[in-house]
Amino acid sequence: MTTISTSTSTPKAEPTTTQLMDWYRQMSVIRQFEVKCAQSYQQQKIGGFCHLYVGQEAVAVGSIAATRPQDYVITAYRDHGHAIARGMEMTPLFAELYGKASGCSRGKGGSMHFFDAEKNFFGGHAIVGGHIPLAIGLGWAAKYRKEDRVTLCYFGDGAINQGSFHEALNLAGIHKLPCIFMVENNGYAMGTHLHRSSAVTDLKLRTGDAYGIPGKEVDGMDCIAMYQMMRDGIEYCRSGNGSLFLEVKTYRYRGHSMSDPQKYRTKEEVAKYQDHDPIGRLEKLLREKKLLDDGKVAAMNDEIHAAVEKAHEEADGAAFPTTEDIWKDVYAMPFGPYLAR
Ligand SMILES: Cc1ncc(C[n+]2csc(CCOP(=O)(O)OP(=O)(O)O)c2C)c(N)n1
Ligand SMILES: [Mg+2]
Structure with missing residues (x-):
């Protein structure tokens, strides 16, 4: 089986200071967004389930950066x-959480169904493992249309x-689909x-012998390690080698x-685990590199806090869908095959 590059075979891609600062900021935005979500949930502004990402920020930020x-x-x-x-703005996300018409899924999806087709962000899926077959559909489409696209699929x-999971990984193995599966x-x-x-x-052992998909392990509390693993992994998939499976070790604080x-x-x-906090770890490095100090950290946190509050206020003040709009996009047929108007 082809193996992907490892630290012993090729030098790791060293991120620039601009990238490091950007990742620190992104992780801080996610954390503050989640803290605000918790507050809004307690104020009953958010209906339904709400699963926070606090502690796991480095996984999404480090991997999507690649x-x-x-x-x-x-x-x-x-x-x-x-x-x-992935670059979605906070206002349509808060609006989605609050069930507003301006939400990224028109207020009908909620916390578990964020979506932005223009950004190639295909959700947000509530059924455990239910989206893994959809990921191989994306992978298959890219391969069939000869498009240069890799699919990143995350699950718990x-x-x-x-x-x-097993049916999808088997098909990905057979068809050598350009997909990275990340647990x-x-x-x-x-x-x-x-x-x-x-x-x-x-x-990481679960897919190699079973489906011919190499497995690797990465520290998900380390944004730089995530990025470097994904740089290699995406290159592996783009070069037509097939899929990759990553075990990402992480932890949720909430x-x-x-x-x-x-x-x-x-x-x-x-x-x-909080002792190895992904934001704290990167902050320590940036302080050592003299890119951050107390004043800069406080200023960035204040600026993010203001942006989160502004997005929340805009979403809070936005309109709910009308009674008529609530019925739209539920079935492909206007009132479905089963409901009489
Ligand atoms: C098919 C299915 N079974 C059960 C559930 C209920 N359920 C929701 S989340 C969850 C746990 C999944 O944990 P994990 O995959 O580790 O993700 P994490 O919450 O840790 O991110 C379960 C059992 C569900 N949504 N779908
Ligand atoms: Mg889990």
């Missing part, structure tokens, strides 16, 4: 970070024992630890969703 605009991105329901890293550790292994599927749900917990009392883990466990 893409080109024409590449496809598709993810599960913990999708706020991917949407922001809870998805890897779903039938859809964001944060250790838990709701309150169930990976050790209780998976017979093999070294996830509960599974906003209604999770988190009885299945200790505060000490969470604190241990």
